[in-house]
Amino acid sequence: MGKAGKLALCVLPLLFAAQSWAFELDDVAVKAKALAAEKYSAPQSNLPASLRDLPFAGYQKVRFREDKAYWRDGKTPFQLYFFHQGMHFDLPVKINEVTAEGTREIKYDPAMFDFGDLDLKAEDLKDLGFAGFKVIHELNEAGRQDEVMSVLGASYFRIVGKGQVFGLSARGLAIDTALPSGEEFPRFTEFWIEKPQSDRGTLLFYALLDSPRATGAYRMEIDPGRDSVLDVQAKVYLREPVEKLGIAPLTSMYLFGANQPSPRHNYRPELHDSDGLAIHAGNDEWLWRPLNNPQRLNVSSYRIDNPRGFGLMQRNRDFGQYQDLDDRYELRPSGWVETVGDWGTGHVELVEIPTPDETNDNIVALWRPDNQPAVGEALDVHYRLHFSRNDAKLHDPQLAMVTQTRLSEGDVKQANLIRQPDGSTALVVDFAGPVLAELAADAAIEPQVSVDGNAEIVEKNLRYNPVSKGWRLTLRILVKDPAQPVEMRAALVQDGKPLSETWSYQLPAHE
Incomplete structure (x- = not known):
């Protein structure tokens, strides 16, 4: 055999080894489609009363031990921290690691957590699980690990970029938001997180979504930076039709601001995570709708053909307008949905809910397509979420x-x-x-x-x-x-x- 032939034989096994395992969106979509064909099975909580009845201050005492961080060996640019079950986060989510060799579940271990002075017994922690996870990365400076993304509760997640603090949230899917029949909250039930190579600057993961009337498969890739960007591809399946299907929903808080001053004396002139809804329509028109904290539930709907983007923005970046040294509202990011592909006809909807204080997220923005997928058929969605403090960068420079x-x-x-x-x-x-x-x-x-x-x-x-x-x-x-x-x-x-x-x-x- 010639030298070239021997070389080819040596290379082929390496190629097959490198391609021995690949995890893709379709792997999750198969699960989501099969799940949609089955009757919904409501998950059962295994959380004991000692953790379920914790007040928020008590739940905050349960801290993940940083020395137990996943991928702490430094061979990847990311680490994973985990949230413990507790309070209303009472359902475990399954979290898997994806490597070149295959997938394996990341098992819950109470030794990963510090429970402070909480009075918990060993049996309280038996057979529990994770409520969610955090993505940790050197975001702001070399050598310092920062929280970039937090995934906790239903299908909610929050992301920040460099120099930002957590504010508004994004969701995987919204169903029947602000309808008299009540809102349905789909939840991510399982994740597959791909272990990145040391030179990769993005983190790729997949999620399975489930709810009484819908399922979904999600591919998400986060690219941290001055403006952190999350690329989202999803396949949504309906078990049965819904009245309002909300795509790329964003959730925020608006208590008072320049257009609606506080009714009581307050040293803070403004208090909000977002101050307006921005829309880039398919006809190239740009809309700006300042937010309100209404006295009764309010829904505003904007008819849009093939939207190019929409978002809940925090345009006011002057500390003097907030005067809050603790919560730093001027550093909270805007959340912008950049649509990819043709989204067809539908409405961008803004929901404003009365709230007496800043602890309630009372603002929702979402895309409501005119056409829902047939039961069992996939609705394919692709968009990029931008988390930014530079609204002008996301806007048309030719328009004020x-x-x-x-x-x-x-x-x-x-x-x-x-x-x-x-x-x-x-x-x-x-x-x-x-x-x-x-x-x-x-x-x-x-x-x-x-x-x-x-x-x-x-x-x-x-x-x-x-x-x-x-x-x-x-x-x-x-x-x-x-x-x-x-x-x-x-x-x-x-x-x-x-x-x-x-x-x-x-x-x-x-x-």
Whole structure:
């Protein structure tokens, strides 16, 4: 046999060894499709009362021991920490490691955790499991391990980029959100996490989702950085039709802000994880909807053909607007859904739920497709989630952005220069961006404004803002029925050409 032939024989076994095992989305999809064909079997909790009845402060005492971190040997750029079951996180999730040789379950061991001063017995911890996991990575500086991603509860997860702190959450799927029949919360029941090579900067994992009326297979790959990005591919199967199928749902918190000041004295001018919903429509229109904390449940729906993106954003990055040294709301990321492929027709929906404090996530944004998959057929979805503190990077540079919306009592300046309230409501909207900064202060810019039938415009004033090098729009409206909301829209144009995104605002109803 020639030298070339011997070399070929040597190489072939290596190739077969390298390709001996591969785990893919279809492996999970087979499970999800089979599961959808079966009757739903509700999981049973094995959590003892000593852990189930823990208050939140007690659950916080259960800490994963960092010396037990998975992949701690340093041969991968990531480590895994695990969440213990407890409180309402009472159902275990199965977590598997994927390697070139195959998959194996990562087994729960109570020795992985420090239980502090909690009064727990050995039998309380027998045959329990993990409630979720954390992805740990050198995100902010070399040699320091930071939490990049947290996966805990139903299909919820949170992600941060460099210099960010945890804020809004994302979910795998939402069903019947804000409907009178009640919301169904699908949950991730099993994960397969691929052990990365030492030179790989991303972490790939898969998840199986289950709920009474839907199942799903998910492929997720996180790329940590200044803006951390999660690439999501999913196949969703229905056991039976649902009224509202929510794709790429985001969940956040809005208590009060510039457009809705706190009703009580508070040293913090604003308190929220997100301050607005942004939408990039298929026709290239950009919409900005400031958030509210309404007095009653409110759902806003935006008809969109083939959306290019939407997200719950935290645009205000000035510490002075929050003044919170503990929670650092100005460092919380915006969450932007970049759609991949043709998503067809449907609606971006915004759900706003009344909340008395910041402990409740009361804001939801999701995509509601017009067409649901037939029972047993796959709905294929692909999108990228961006977690960023730079909203301008995610926006069209040729269109100005709304930088703030402020609410005020309307008034009129009298002859003696004293301002006298006239029963109107004033809204001050600032537009700014490179496209406006390039224009002269006397440029011929016009505002296009509309309000619904529940209000009358009594003043519409646009003026140059030398501080932001943008333009400030002041609207004064007379509300006809305060018990009903008022819908309004505004945008800046020059020679009929849009210069800004569209400000779409709902003045909430007042009881």
